[in-house]
Amino acid sequence: MTAMERQDLQDLLVRIDERVKAIQEAIRxxxxxxxxxxxxxxxxxxxxxxxxxxxxxxxxxxxxxxxALR
Structure with missing residues (x-):
C-alpha cells in the first residue's frame, strides 16, 4: 500500500466519521x-x-x- 493510498483511506475514514457524527446529531x-x-x-x-x-x-x-442482632 502506497503512501497515497493510505492518505486516501485516511481521508475517506475521516469523511465517514464526520457523516456518522452528523447522523447521530440529527437522530439526537x-x-x-x-x-x-x-x-x-x-x-x-x-x-x-x-x-x-x-x-x-x-x-x-x-x-x-x-x-436479629438485638
Missing part, C-alpha cells in the same frame, strides 16, 4: 423534539416507584438485621 435532535410530556411524567412516576420500593426494602432489611 429528532429524539429531543419527539419527546412527549405525558411519557416523561410516566417515566418519572415509575422511577419514583422503583426508588421508593428499593428504599423500603432496604429499610425493612436493615430493621430485620437490627432485630
Amino acid at each position: 435532535e429528532i429524539n429531543d423534539t419527539r419527546q412527549c410530556a405525558g411519557n416523561r411524567e410516566k417515566i418519572r412516576f415509575l422511577e419514583r416507584l422503583v426508588w421508593g420500593s428499593l428504599a423500603g426494602t432496604a429499610a425493612l432489611g436493615g430493621r430485620l438485621i437490627f432485630e
Whole structure:
C-alpha cells in the first residue's frame, strides 16, 4: 500500500466519521423534539416507584438485621 493510498483511506475514514457524527446529531435532535410530556411524567412516576420500593426494602432489611442482632 502506497503512501497515497493510505492518505486516501485516511481521508475517506475521516469523511465517514464526520457523516456518522452528523447522523447521530440529527437522530439526537429528532429524539429531543419527539419527546412527549405525558411519557416523561410516566417515566418519572415509575422511577419514583422503583426508588421508593428499593428504599423500603432496604429499610425493612436493615430493621430485620437490627432485630436479629438485638
